[in-house]
Amino acid sequence: MRGSRQMLLNLFCILWLPLLLMAASPSPLASGNYPSAPSLFSGMYKGHTCVGCVLVVSVVEQLAQWHNSTVKAALERLCNYIPEDLQGFCYLLAELYGPHLAELIDREMNADVVCHSLKLCKQDTGQPLCHLYPPPKVGLSTAIRKAKRIMKTSKDLKSIMGFSNLCAFPLLDKLCEKIKYVIRNKLPFEDFDGDKFSTFPTLRGYHWRGRDCNDKNSTVYPGRRPDNWDVKSDSNCNGIWGVDPKDGIPYEEKFCKGADSRGVVLLGDSAGAHFHIPPEWMTVTQMSVKAFANLPMAFTDELDWPQFSEITGFLNSTIGGWTDSLYLRLRRRNRCNHRDLQNISQNGGSSANFLDLIKSLSRNQLLDNPAIVVYATIGNDVCNGERDTLAHMTTPKQMLSNVMQALQFLNSHLPKGSHVILTGLVDGRFLWDNLHDRYHPLGQLNKDVTYSQLYSFLNCLQVSPCSGWLTSNETLRNLTSERALQLSNVLKEIARSEKFSNFDIFYMDFPLRQTAAEWRQMGGEPWQLIEPVDGFHPSQIAAALGTNITWQKALHEWPQVLGKENPFNNQIEAIFKDQGGH
Ligand SMILES: [Ca+2]
Numbered sequence: 187m188r189g190s191r192q193m194l195l196n197l198f199c200i201l202w203l204p205l206l207l208m209a210a211s212p213s214p215l216a217s218g219n220y221p222s223a224p225s226l227f228s229g230m231y232k233g234h235t236c237v238g239c240v241l242v243v244s245v246v247e248q249l250a251q252w253h254n255s256t257v258k259a260a261l262e263r264l265c266n267y268i269p270e271d272l273q274g275f276c277y278l279l280a281e282l283y284g285p286h287l288a289e290l291i292d293r294e295m296n297a298d299v300v301c302h303s304l305k306l307c308k309q310d311t312g313q314p315l316c317h318l319y320p321p322p323k324v325g326l327s328t329a330i331r332k333a334k335r336i337m338k339t340s341k342d343l344k345s346i347m348g349f350s351n352l353c354a355f356p357l358l359d360k361l362c363e364k365i366k367y368v369i370r371n372k373l374p375f376e377d378f379d380g381d382k383f384s385t386f387p388t389l390r391g392y393h394w395r396g397r398d399c400n401d402k403n404s405t406v407y408p409g410r411r412p413d414n415w416d417v418k419s420d421s422n423c424n425g426i427w428g429v430d431p432k433d434g435i436p437y438e439e440k441f442c443k444g445a446d447s448r449g450v451v452l453l454g455d456s457a458g459a460h461f462h463i464p465p466e467w468m469t470v471t472q473m474s475v476k477a478f479a480n481l482p483m484a485f486t487d488e489l490d491w492p493q494f495s496e497i498t499g500f501l502n503s504t505i506g507g508w509t510d511s512l513y514l515r516l517r518r519r520n521r522c523n524h525r526d527l528q529n530i531s532q533n534g535g536s537s538a539n540f541l542d543l544i545k546s547l548s549r550n551q552l553l554d555n556p557a558i559v560v561y562a563t564i565g566n567d568v569c570n571g572e573r574d575t576l577a578h579m580t581t582p583k584q585m586l587s588n589v590m591q592a593l594q595f596l597n598s599h600l601p602k603g604s605h606v607i608l609t610g611l612v613d614g615r616f617l618w619d620n621l622h623d624r625y626h627p628l629g630q631l632n633k634d635v636t637y638s639q640l641y642s643f644l645n646c647l648q649v650s651p652c653s654g655w656l657t658s659n660e661t662l663r664n665l666t667s668e669r670a671l672q673l674s675n676v677l678k679e680i681a682r683s684e685k686f687s688n689f690d691i692f693y694m695d696f697p698l699r700q701t702a703a704e705w706r707q708m709g710g711e712p713w714q715l716i717e718p719v720d721g722f723h724p725s726q727i728a729a730a731l732g733t734n735i736t737w738q739k740a741l742h743e744w745p746q747v748l749g750k751e752n753p754f755n756n757q758i759e760a761i762f763k764d765q766g767g768h
Pocket residue numbers: 377378379380381382383384385398400401402
C-alpha cells in the first residue's frame with residue numbers, strides 16, 4: 187500500500203505542475219477546454235516558463251562553479267539530488283537541454299542569455315528584454331544574438347512540448363481527469379466515502395482538513411457532534427469514544443457534553459495555505475539529496491504547507507521556525523476539538539474567487555459543531571502582475587459585494603453559534619523596505635541578484651505576485667497601501683454594522699506591525715519574517731508569531747469566540763493518548 191502510494195505521489199508531480207499552471211489561467215478550466223500542448227508556452231505560461239528556466243539554469247551554473255565541475259556533471263549532480271522516482275524526468279530534460287546548456291554556459295553566457303536563446307524567455311514586441319542578472323558587458327541583445335548563432339539547431343527542443351500532453355496517454359487520462367477535478371474543486375483526491383475528508387496527506391487531503399478516521403462511512407468525519415455519544419465507535423474522529431467501565435457513562439458525554447466544542451476553518455490565500463519554496467532547492471552550497479526529499483510532497487500540496495500554517499497548522503514545522511496555530515490552541519483549550527480543522531485556501535485567493543472556493547466548505551448545520559471561520563485575503567485584492575496594476579485592483583464597492591455574498595453563504599451553511607473573523611489586508615510596503623537591497627538566495631554565491639532585481643524581472647514578465655508593492659516606484663507602493671487600507675475599512679465596517687443569524691462577526695488588522703515588533707524584541711530582524719525565495723509571503727516565523735497575537739486579542743476582546751477551557755483535558759489525554767496523533 188505504502189509503496190504504491192509513493193509511486194502515485196511521484197507520478198502526480200509529473201502531471202500536476204503543467205495542469206496547475208493551466209488552472210492558474212483565468213478561462214480554460216472554467217470552460218472545460220484545456221489548452222493544447224503548444225499553448226502551454228504562450229500567453230501567461232510564457233512568463234512562468236522563463237522564470238523556471240532562469241532559475242534552473244542559474245542553479246546548474248552555480249553547481250558547476252561551486253563544485254568546479256563541467257556543466258554536464260552539474261546537471262547529473264542536480265538530477266541525483268532529486269527523489270529517485272522523479273529522476274527519469276530530470277534525465278530526460280538533461281538529455282534534451284544538456285548539450286545546449288553546456289555549450290552556452292561554457293562560453294560564460296548567463297542564465298538570462300541562455301534562456302532567451304533557448305526561446306524559453308521571449309521578448310514581446312514593444313516591451314523590454316526581461317533579465318534577472320546585470321546585463322553582460324557587450325549588452326543583453328548582442329549576447330543573445332551571439333548565443334543564438336552558437337546553437338543554430340534548436341528543432342529537437344520542440345519535443346519538450348510533449349510533456350504537457352502526458353494526459354493523452356491511455357493509462358494516464360483517467361488520472362489526469364481526477365487531478366483536474368481536485369484542482370478545480372479543492373476537494374481531496376482520495377476520499378472514498380465522499381465526505382470531503384481524507385486519510386491521504388496531500389492532494390487536498392489531511393494536510394488541509396482533519397484526517398478522516400473512517401473513509402468508508404460518510405457520516406464519520408471531524409467536526410460532527412458525536413452520534414449516540416460515540417458509545418460504539420468514534421464518529422467525529424477526535425479519538426474519544428466508548429464507555430467508562432466504572433460508571434457506564436460514555437466518555438464523549440462525560441468529557442465533551444456542554445464543552446463548547448468548535449472547529450476552525452480558514453478561507454484564505456497563499457499566505458493562509460502557507461506558500462513556501464525551500465531555499466535549499468536553489469542554494470547550491472546547501473544542496474543535497476535530503477534537501478529535495480520533500481519535493482513530491484510540496485508539489486502535490488501546490489507548494490503550500492497548510493500543516494504548519496498560522497490558522498490550521500498541526501504538525502511540527504520541518505521548514506524552519508516553529509508551528510503555532512489557532513487550531514493547536516483550540517485543541518489545547520478543549521481536547522474534544524481534536525482534528526476539527528479545514529484549510530480552504532488557494533494560491534491567489536481573493537474576495538472574488540473566494541466565492542467559488544467557499545463551496546468546498548464542509549459543515550452540516552444540523553449535525554456539526556459550530557466553527558470559527560477566519561476570512562483572510564490579505565493581499566490579492568490589491569496584488570496582481572498587470573502593468574496597469576491599479577486598474578486591476580478590487581474596488582471598495584466590489585469588496586463589499588464579494589464579502590457580503592461570502593457571509594450570506596456562510597450564514598446558510600454554518601451551525602448556529604459560529605463565529606467569523608475578518609482579517610484586514612497587509613501593508614505590503616514592509617516588503618520593499620526590508621528586502622530590496624538584500625541578496626536573493628540565487629544571488630548569494632556571486633553577490634549578483636538582489637530582491638530589487640528579482641522584483642523588476644518578475645514585473646517585466648508580468649508574473650509578479652504583486653507589482654504594486656514589489657516595485658522601486660514609491661508612489662505606486664503608497665497607492666497600493668492606500669487601496670489596501672480602504673478595503674480593510676470595508677471589512678471593518680461590515681463587522682461593525684452587519685448581523686447574521688448563525689454567527690457573530692469580528693474584525694482584526696493583519697498583525698504585521700505587532701509581529702515585527704515582537705520579533706525585534708526577541709532579537710530577530712524584520713527580513714526573517716518574509717519568505718526568502720519569493721520575497722513576498724510571510725515566513726514560518728511570521729506565521730507562528732501571528733498566532734499568538736491573534737489569540738491574545740481574542741482572549742481579551744472576544745473570549746466567547748474561543749469557547750470554554752475544558753476541565754477534563756488531562757483525563758482525556760491520559761485515557762486516549764494513543765488516539766491523540768494527527
Ligand atoms: Ca472521507
